């Protein structure tokens with residue numbers, strides 16, 4: 001029970017404030033509950049769409065594409081795409097957080113995430129159109145230029161202060177090269193052990209992998225063992241692991 005309280009201390013704190021408010025000023029408490037209800041309703045209408053969007057990014061947009069266009073090495077393209085993405089997005093700013101977290105997991109840089117969030121919050125296209133209508137196009141254009149410059153500077157500063165490791169990334173998937181042996185194919189000839197004894201050993205007439213710690217980049221001798229295996233029993237592929245559990249989920253031959 002205490003553990004649950006600790007995990008949800010903010011929620012407990014808010015409920016306590018409501019209770020105190022109900023006792024001290026019932027009218028204000030009722031008004032607050034009504035306002036909260038309005039925002040909860042709004043969130044319930046928006047969040048399913050946001051979760052659908054994050055799932056689509058997760059499942060359909062390859063990590064490589066995100067890294068090339070929004071990653072640390074994306075150059076000028078990254079901030080430009082980020083400004084565009086943030087500016088044309090719809091919905092309140094809290095909808096941007098899950099989307100940005102997914103992009104971050106897929107390799108977007110911190111500075112580009114700051115740019116997306118900030119553009120989403122303050123230079124969205126419908127906002128600019130209204131601003132031009134009510135406060136003049138000159139006002140809107142000047143604010144847009146200055147805000148955009150500030151956003152870019154802010155992205156740079158935040159990326160220097162906040163590191164990727166500072167952001168909790170439970171369940172982040174990483175890809176690693178790995179070696180697998182199809183046991184049912186192996187005839188125990190020992191060729192793999194001869195060619196790459198640091199990686200393979202034959203026990204009870206079956207080869208086993210004794211070192212799967214190959215990181216990214218397969219050594220030539222492992223590749224050679226794979227090619228020379230007469231039973232085609234050696235697979236080299238990528239394995240997806242979740243960062244915190246470090247358990248293999250899927251394997252894809254390369």
Ligand code: SF4
Nearest residue numbers: 186187189190192229
């Ligand atoms: S070379 Fe292939 S068949 Fe021979 S022991 Fe190794 S995995 Fe098995």
